[in-house]
Amino acid sequence: MTTRPALRDPKQDRSRATRQRLLEAAIACLAEHGWAGSTVSVVAERAGVSRGAAQHHFPTREDLFTAAVEQVAEERSAALRALLAGATDPPERDGPERTHAVVDALVSLYTGPLFRAALQLWVAASNEPQLGGSVTALEARIGRESHRMAIELLGADESVPGVRETVQGLLDMARGLGLANLLTDDAPRRERVVTQWARLIHDVLGRG
């Protein structure tokens, strides 16, 4: 029934596009309606996909939502790295502006729709055993990747005592700032905290 061109498979392309639409709709639903309001049917309808097609791609609700959070987390990491690596006028490698830009970018990972969606998933997982396992593993993976990225972007040397824990605390602070932004727009306060802690981090990394 299908014709297979030499270089592309339109059916596979369509399947990939459907999967992508479902993942995007899942994140939007989770951030807006929470776990309780995010069923496969709701997501499928939002994505303009039949429920059957949705279940073909993701057999369970847990599969759909953990895949969605995971993919967006990966996209964000890649975008962050590209942003800082490819700036046409990059701040001086070891200067305070560079440290500020990195801290600011790391914090921004926790204040957008991805964090809102992930937070809904974490909190739901704390009450729903069937979500617990996959979400705990996903959270650990995102945590490790964020740490690795922070160390690399800050050019930090983890063999120096205290550096590892300083950077971990910075990521905990970023997560806390994300939570503070959940109900109200916390941007002006956040900016002041980021400026001050970027200075402190810069000093601790031995560049002050």
Add this chain to the structure above:
Amino acid sequence: MTTRPALRDPKQDRSRATRQRLLEAAIACLAEHGWAGSTVSVVAERAGVSRGAAQHHFPTREDLFTAAVEQVAEERSAALRALLAGATDPPERDGPERTHAVVDALVSLYTGPLFRAALQLWVAASNEPQLGGSVTALEARIGRESHRMAIELLGADESVPGVRETVQGLLDMARGLGLANLLTDDAPRRERVVTQWARLIHDVLGRG
């Protein structure tokens, strides 16, 4: 039907005890089952109180849960202050041990059942407009009180540039540590981060 002794009113005592049982049951339910699973009926049953009596004390579900989180937050603040003020062998006022004890105590505010319950309420409020107003006001009040307490316990001088933002960032970090503890026991890592950040804070406050 009731007899009123000169000094006490048993009916009022019973009413106060019922209210207290409801508030405690509400926190336990929220931390265990999340907002979706915490109805007034579930809480009343857990407290051993009739649904009618529960509604007499708290006309709406929102009233019950915001009152519960608010009361426990106040109790925790009082306990924390008493703990640090009344230690029989208090760490030297400006020494690094004192700073560590204060940072550790502040962080502990975010890792127990109160934070788990509050987190459920914050996240639910982000999706449910009828919860939004009261929870946003409550969160702001708890945030201000935590900040005031942190400044006082650390003996920090907010007129020094950067001190206010340093302490705010510390509380954001504590909140992030609480979130990291939601799905797994994060105590060993948390202890190392607290030790390092207590050192940083101690230095920034000009005592290093």
